[in-house]
Amino acid sequence: MQLSRQTLSRLPAGVHVPDFDPTRLKPGIVHLGCGNFHRAHQVAATQAAIEQMGHAGEDWGIVSASMRKPELAQTLTAQDNLYTLLTRAPDSTQASVMAAITQTVFARAEGETLAARIAAPLTRIVTLTVTASGYYLTAEGRLDPRSKAIVTDLKASRPRTAVGILARGLELVRARGGVPPVILCCDNVNENGATLRQAVMDFAALRGDDKLAAWIGQNVQFPDSMVDRIVPTTTENDLQDAKRLLGGLDDAAPVSAEPWFRWIISNFDGPRPLWEAYEGTRFVEDVGVFERAKLQMLNGAHMLLAYAGGLAGLDTVAQAASDPALGGLVERFMRDEQTAGIDLTSARLDTYAEDLMTRFRNPTIVHEALRIGRNGSAKMAGRVLRPMRENLEAGRSVGGAHLLIASWIHWFTEHDQGVPDRKLADPRAETLREICARTRGNPQAKAQEFLGMENVFGAPLPDHEAQVAAIAGLLQRFETQGVPAVLEALANA
Template identity: 30%
Template sequence: MTQPLSRNSFPALPSYPERMIQFGEGNFMRAFVDWQVQQMNNKGLFQGSAVLIQPLEQGLGGMLAEQDYLYTVLLNGILDGRTVSDREIMTSVSRLINPYSNYQDFLALAEDDALEFITSNTTEAGIAYHPGDRLEDAPQKSFPGKLTALLYKRFQLGKKGFVIIPCELIDRNGEKLREIVQRYASEWNLGEEFAAWLETENTFCCSLVDRIVPGYPRDKAGELEQELGYRDNLMVTAEPFLFWVIEGPAWLKEKLPLAEAGLNVVVTEDMTAYRERKVHLLNGPHTAMVSLGLLAGLETVEDVMNDGVFSAFVRQLIEDELIPMLDLPLEELQSYAAAVQERFRNPFIRHELTSIYLNSVSKFKTRLLPVLLRYRKERGELPKLITLAFAGLLLGYRGDRLQRQDGPEVLAVFDATWKDPQSFVEVILQDNSLWGENLLSVPGLKEALEDGLRLLDSLDCRTALEQTIGGEIQCSDS
């Protein structure tokens, strides 16, 4: 039997001083940010590690500790025309702190002058204000609340601030995080000097992340254990493609030498064009396909792209509804869209739809709702495929056909609303907490969603898609 991954098995692996605080210990951050820290370390450019903060009371802290905070990243796919199959043990994580059980250890991070950066990925719902948070809490419920407490401790010690780079997939993530921190600072009466220190001594960057990370390869775990020669319960698969856009000052390029390490990272003064292209042409199709795919019994993104009806749905969605609503050169959009669909077909990684399904309401709000609203305004009609995807989302959140994965507040809204099926769509569209506005005012949307729900409920999902797409389907085996 193979031994578990640990430093005892690999005593020559290096260790690095802590230079980064990272909120979030999930698959994505470990295969994206921590992987990039590793690449900088490999080239002698950073020589640092990340201390992870567990954002929820239950997390991966115990499993990481059992492996001495080591884990393997498996890169599989096609990059620049060549097949990539790479395995590397990550040494870029130093430890994990669970603030729910070790809050004082969490606050003690403020004392370390070597810590310069804060990164995060607490899901799309993580950057949110929680009215019950107080400075005296140990810990605060929300990520911004915890961050505010840490920053205030840092300020009290008279130390320099941080470069803060959130990776949550929401628009202007750095700005929104800063706004919530400032709100807590005001409500907690932390003083004008702290407010000024927040503004002048800390750099909140907006960022855009792009790497498909399917996570733990359950279907190949035994085979990989034999190949690697050790057991790794936290190994994570990812595609070789990576892109990170950070909206921040030019000096950040030297302070965090990601591009110098050969990584596909852009530091820019304005990330708007990059964001729109990625959020709508990569994340948008993911969100559109996930509920419908799960309802049809599909399991992975590759399954979707290898299904004639569903691949036609994705292609038509991109060409007819997404690209026309983006203000970028058509040739650039078409090239990026072609690359996205090639990445979706990557046969080397298993990107499960259930992982994409997490927090689908906030994802739809960010990725597809703006396109739907613009399409309706400019063309005087609703985009039929996005609207059907919206209906699929609502049907999935009924809870009797799909296993919902969302916050308790969101699920409570749906559970209460579904009690009266006749008024469900009308009531749910008016819920500003879900959509950020009253969608009942969108002409024809209520009726279209009711039609879509009836269609998906009365037919199997693939037949419903065929009827919606019409004559556009060109079935194939690829």
């Protein structure tokens, strides 16, 4: 028997069930990017808001769009858009049935309909979790007009990218003289609201509609937000645990998440759900310090754990963070380098770093290194290069950044050498593959070419040739000594 509205009454007493009638929800939110993170984060907070608000909460149902694959939309639709959130502490798991999604759709099958949903009078907020690579930005944070996806979208009558869909939806709002929805980016992008606003304006201008671009800049709110929760890929163990905790009901789309939850949102005008009902949500005047701390300390450290850990045979974040050598290097990197430019007290930074390492080591969260390591070229600028530049300009050490970048490059080197499981999941995979083929057996040339990619690294780093030499040296050591031995030596240095 499958989880559905008809079977909610069969659930055991220990399962949290929605304290509202899902059939009464109206679609006030459109979400782009119906992945696991969205379903463990924005949906959880929206469900808590609906429960807290009573009948007024019924205006905040979510239409959630899967951007790339139709299977999840089909699976959730078959379950009346219900699914289980498994909140996993190290010693316990809590099951909660999520019911805030009113409809799940596949974006590419929607065509003009998805833009029309954004423009509908009932839609007051559009949220997004399409990953940093889903915005097709340059290293400077502007829309990349040379990206194949953007070039295709600019010519298409039915855009497929999130930026293109937003531009078309806002075009429809403007045409009918309506009130535009608030566009709330929930991805790990520097100044994500302002960056997304500029990207959508750039898209409109590139299509030859400068008036639409100007209207968007003057009339549409794009608040910044910071999101923080570790949400891994669903595993067979999740499916079995969901079935056990649901008293035997099958759930084909459960999601696991850690107990930690943060959502920091810039204040904006207009109606919204009472998201503060979910512990960890705050509305503030300036998201910047929270965003920078999270991007650099959590996401930057995650990248080092993923690349160096994967190369060393440590397949999950928990394994990598628990490794004596790599775990120690990550702690040092996080505290000594990744705090650059973060306007928080030393005590608060220490506490955050300690909390992060505890979260990373949670053995019940199976966060695969391979998955975290995807799309590194789109993540590098805000998470690694910004603090690296500041540290170099201040004369501080950047050894952890060298190790991270060298590990990222070596991942592609091993792919070029035919090592199994070294997949090139990156928006610039073709370019990276070509560099590896050209520089095969020459670490210096490889480091020079990788760091010369201005669409990833931006302008040359301070004392650029010294940075190239340091990274080339690590690449050479990886080849001759092996990654585990290099990590051990660096940890003991």
